[in-house]
Amino acid sequence: MAAKTKRLGRGLGALISDESDDEFFGDEGAKQFREVEIHSIRPNPFQPREEYNTKLMEELKNSIAEKGVIQPITVREKDRGYELIAGERRLRAVRELGYDRIPAFIMEVETDDEMLELALIENIQREDLNPIDVARGYHRLIEELHLTQEQVAQKVGKERSTVTNFLRLLKLPPEIQESLRKAEISMGHARALLGVENAGRQLEIWEKTVQKKLSVRDVEAHVRKINQPPKRKVTISREKSPYIEAAEEKLREVLATKVKIYPQKKGGKIEIEYYSKEELERILEILQPPGNDY
Template structure:
């Protein structure tokens, strides 16, 4: 099955063995190089499903100036889309180069035509952008969610394909729990990923947005946000039960234990003490697959 390719091993490993122009097996890089072609820029369209949505106009103009002098040095990866008698090429990787080439006034650009499944196209677009660090945190999270939801991949499988840890994928997707207005602030670089993750401690969406605006206006650091979110959480908890006094020495021990359990379980773990002798342990999960995996870990421990 094509989707089993080593997608996390770099873009070179993704070059398929069958370009669309030929049914003949292509077994090495030289054969793929020979499959390059010059295509009219007007016959190429961007992929509406590609993860990256935002493009820096100043950076595009710089690239366009370079292309005017040197041309497009790296071919675009495309696949052919049939539309009745007509056809066009949809971009798999290289939309930034395509946009810059249009600004530079080029009539043709070099392409490699590839024959890939829809899932492979999504994965390649995601991997290329991650490797180039072109995606903002929300675009990256949405791309992971697409692989999970539309292609029924598990988080471990997604992590393997993009050469990320499963925890990194999970933490990325947590950002989608933010209010959409806060997500937009992350896209607009008004908030860092660290700020956004700290704001996740506030569950009410309107309060998230109000607090995010305050973070931006007051230029609060991530550490300041974490402290303030914790204070707000404590205020909320104190409306129900007076916060217990915990031995400071135990707090340091609990923090270390939380980190150890987080590494073991691969997800966020919180120790919530009621007093110096008892309390509870909270383990977060972000999908049914995640819950099944955690339960499986406990069951394997019980049977040892």
Template sequence: MTKAVKKQALGRGLSALLKDPENDIRSAEDKNADQLIGNILEIDIDSVEINPFQPRSNFNEEALQELATSIRELGVIQPITVRKLDFNKYQLISGERRLRASKLVGLTTIPAYIRIANDNESLVMALVENIQRHDLDPIEIALSYQRLIEEIQLTQEQMSDRVGKKRSTISNYLRLLKLDPIIQTGIRDGFISMGHGRAIINIEDHEVQADIYQKIVSENLSVRETEALVKKYQDGLKPGAKAKKSAQNFEVAADQKKAFVDFFGAKVDVKVAGNGKGKISIPFHSEEDFNRIIKLIQKG
């Protein structure tokens, strides 16, 4: 418990600067700004509002309770990062789990890095820091990359420099957003891995994607088994395979057609589709003829 008290005492001298309305620091050029920027200060926990740009949307309650227990014993080891909005008002950039857990244990102050930034800078910092420091699920990471592209207009090359990831890695995450929403939820909830998702994304038809997803979950398929399943499906779509399958099925139907005609004494129509499915039509000309066909079927 001594460690916790010591940890929470960080920056109390500097924090006094923030409690003086006449010394309100709004920019890097203001007096005493150099004492604030880059330092860890204790700020009122109720003065911090949640960042609307926060990419994380799912918080595991059990993990949050474990973090709260750690904070109760050791204090907040890694400070949160906030930006200054107004006098004694801050907006969270990163560290929402630490903020939530600190509130659970009843802390009234929290150590924080304070930055002065506009909305765009805040968004970039929030997304980049969360991608690098937190265990976001693959879909949350993909959404973060997408927001950097759409809202900040960063290219994949620029993102690669910002987050220290290869461009191909960023591209692989972004491709996950092409998956059916049900599958995206499955990845977020941990039913399947990013590897499974990367295999499924090679199929454009969302209905087929969903069918394969259900098969993965029900049969607990590995990534390699999923890749093999996807390849089998794709091989079946190749023009050569379709033509060959269709021709074989039609030839079999043609060979059997005469047997149908002889058996029913009627002009039986046999149609076969390219996927191997088909339909047999038996015409009748009267109720008497219909009953005759029924008897033949029953005897057969």
């Protein structure tokens, strides 16, 4: 039976040098580093990663099949077995390859808060983690461990502004967050969309971005256009001269109805109001010179 067991063929000594091991762990390193049986490792209950890239997983499996596990996983001892702290992808890969053991660092982690913090930070610092999962990791550190944004930034080695920008992504509608997770849009697109406060408008621009494959600059231009205040119609107030006002008043008295005069550069126009056919005939009679029929 032992001959049929699949192991990480190159051995721990070939994968991790004694010098690097001692440098990392000191004199007690041998007690904290060993090959662990895969069936004894339980999943991390605080695992923040929600999605795995199939292509990257296949590449990892091919790499392990050829060279072994270069970077050990990290576990803690619990309930006569082990609980995974970090290394979910590596553990999945060796399981799918049929191995029965994997190199692991054994850490002393006493509380679930420590476990959560280690798991979140390890995942957040991975290059292939999508922006939304990074943002959710920061959010969990703040909400569940009661950390400030400044403390989160210090723990993950980032600027506070970087943490803030990631957290702002969680204000986007769920459809846009999912699109960012799937890499349909980039972080730049998402940040540009945050420039629009209305969620409906955000979705409109996002749909157009995905359909037409708009660049980040295109999205920024759309946002600027939406945020641009509407142009006010400029009405030029022209004060009427006393002569025009007197003429209006005289016509109103003569015609017994509303009259307005609109002077122009050359000439102008007179507006006479009437409210029935009979009133129109009355006005015409007033305007008609004596002896002329119309």
